[in-house]
Amino acid sequence: MSALHINEIQKYFGALLVLDGVSLDIAQSEVVAVIGRSGSGKSTMLRCINGLEKIQAGSIEVAGHRIGPQGGDLRSLRKEVGMVFQSYNLFPHLTVLENVTLAPKVVKGVGREEAEAIAHDVLRRVGLAEKSGAYSDELSGGQQQRVAIARSLAMQPKVMLFDEVTSALDPELTGEVLKTMEELADAGMTMVLVTHEMGFARQVADRTVFMHKGKVWEQGPSEELFSYPQTPELRNFIAPNLK
Amino acid sequence: MAYQMNFAPVMALAPQLFEGAFNTLILSGQSIVAGIAIGVVGAVGRTEGPRWLDRAIGAYVELFRNTPLLVQLFLIFFGLPYIGLRLSANAAAIIAVALNLGAYSTEILRAGLQAIPRTQIEAGLALGMSRLQVVRYVVIVPALRIIYPALTGQLTLTLLGSSIASAISATELTAAGARIESTTFRSLETFLCVAVIYIAMTFTFRFIYWLIGLLLFRRKAPPKPSLIADISEISRVGV
Numbered sequence A: 001m002s003a004l005h006i007n008e009i010q011k012y013f014g015a016l017l018v019l020d021g022v023s024l025d026i027a028q029s030e031v032v033a034v035i036g037r038s039g040s041g042k043s044t045m046l047r048c049i050n051g052l053e054k055i056q057a058g059s060i061e062v063a064g065h066r067i068g069p070q071g072g073d074l075r076s077l078r079k080e081v082g083m084v085f086q087s088y089n090l091f092p093h094l095t096v097l098e099n100v101t102l103a104p105k106v107v108k109g110v111g112r113e114e115a116e117a118i119a120h121d122v123l124r125r126v127g128l129a130e131k132s133g134a135y136s137d138e139l140s141g142g143q144q145q146r147v148a149i150a151r152s153l154a155m156q157p158k159v160m161l162f163d164e165v166t167s168a169l170d171p172e173l174t175g176e177v178l179k180t181m182e183e184l185a186d187a188g189m190t191m192v193l194v195t196h197e198m199g200f201a202r203q204v205a206d207r208t209v210f211m212h213k214g215k216v217w218e219q220g221p222s223e224e225l226f227s228y229p230q231t232p233e234l235r236n237f238i239a240p241n242l243k
Numbered sequence B: 001m002a003y004q005m006n007f008a009p010v011m012a013l014a015p016q017l018f019e020g021a022f023n024t025l026i027l028s029g030q031s032i033v034a035g036i037a038i039g040v041v042g043a044v045g046r047t048e049g050p051r052w053l054d055r056a057i058g059a060y061v062e063l064f065r066n067t068p069l070l071v072q073l074f075l076i077f078f079g080l081p082y083i084g085l086r087l088s089a090n091a092a093a094i095i096a097v098a099l100n101l102g103a104y105s106t107e108i109l110r111a112g113l114q115a116i117p118r119t120q121i122e123a124g125l126a127l128g129m130s131r132l133q134v135v136r137y138v139v140i141v142p143a144l145r146i147i148y149p150a151l152t153g154q155l156t157l158t159l160l161g162s163s164i165a166s167a168i169s170a171t172e173l174t175a176a177g178a179r180i181e182s183t184t185f186r187s188l189e190t191f192l193c194v195a196v197i198y199i200a201m202t203f204t205f206r207f208i209y210w211l212i213g214l215l216l217f218r219r220k221a222p223p224k225p226s227l228i229a230d231i232s233e234i235s236r237v238g239v
């Protein structure tokens, strides 16, 4: 059974059709990279998956929770789907530890001690165990993004969504975040990542999806897709990136 | 011939002034707690609630921000008995001042809620929080931090505004002053004393708001109120 099932979703912003019948099936522990030009609907697709945007047709299923045009049990679905944003979005009034323990405490009702044990565990996984008392403005961008990943991990999601999580970082800081994501992938996390890091997609993702004009234009095992692009659109898209 | 100040007759009645000051503290303290509570509910209702609720709260806000506090007080004190609610002067004053503060703080708090970036709210929702949990754990503290100076300024106005209760002979400080003035005929001396007591109270309150700010915003507390800074400066110099 697939971990994430996206069935023929359509998304309009006003009269603008942004997702035009997108379908994707993502298996347990699969890592899927999503690439495509600016405006092709990549972010919108991720945001639809955890219900930050309403869809107008189709359905999305994760871990037995289903959302459709009529909505659905968004909160149950979001407990299973972690999301990491380009701009980190840490809560600035809370320490790193409080950022990470907040959702387990208030959403799952986990006690303080257990929440802190979970937090220390996930912070160790992203290599920031010693920063638990810091505030976000005392961290580098790369560290903030790793805390954001830890915060999401603390909810023990079944699927994690990453939207260009290294795009706001200085080049010398992208490495540490990509390494954290690679370790997650190795640990068997099911991941969907929108990325402009073609090298990373090719190396880490089992499958790469090329989106164009709100559609899944072309997809396949990453190595194959990058080596033998079938459509002229994908060829045009990756050609400058290969130089 | 220069006017000779004579504080002695006023000082003889100082206990009345202190009782008045105490009542002002009680009156405005209760109004502040109730007014802030109204403001929080009003602001969250306007931003998170359905449209009809936004409209209803908006009407309340406009009503109370476009009429004088004194008129609001009269309407409550003289109007409520007609629907069978007979209130003491002090109770009517608390209600009027609280409703007035509620209207202003609704708008101040709403501005704070709206100043928080949508991305913060989405981060909370994406973690599975309900909208109200997001407001409570993610939005409120940073929002309060932004509007804290405006809010505490409004609270100072509330403390001073409670003086209008003297118009329905409640027993607060200004009323006590008026009574003393009418028996001693020392108008200037009486109201100088009243003014000094008001200043002492507002300074104390502003110091308390600053302390609360320190607790609330452990990180990056808002700046000390300037007058407080001046006082600590003076005491260090040893005046």
Ligand SMILES: Nc1ncnc2c1ncn2[C@@H]1O[C@H](COP(=O)(O)OP(=O)(O)OP(=O)(O)O)[C@@H](O)[C@H]1O
Pocket: A013, A018, A036, A037, A038, A039, A040, A041, A042, A043, A044, A045
């Ligand atoms: N909230 C919104 N309101 C209206 N239009 C929107 C909104 N969000 C996105 N769009 C439009 O939807 C289309 C797809 O946007 P989306 O952000 O999904 O693209 P993307 O593939 O993520 O692009 P990028 O690589 O620049 O992040 C764009 O045309 C965009 O202008």
Ligand SMILES: [Mg+2]
Pocket: A042, A043, A044, A164
């Ligand atoms: Mg995008």
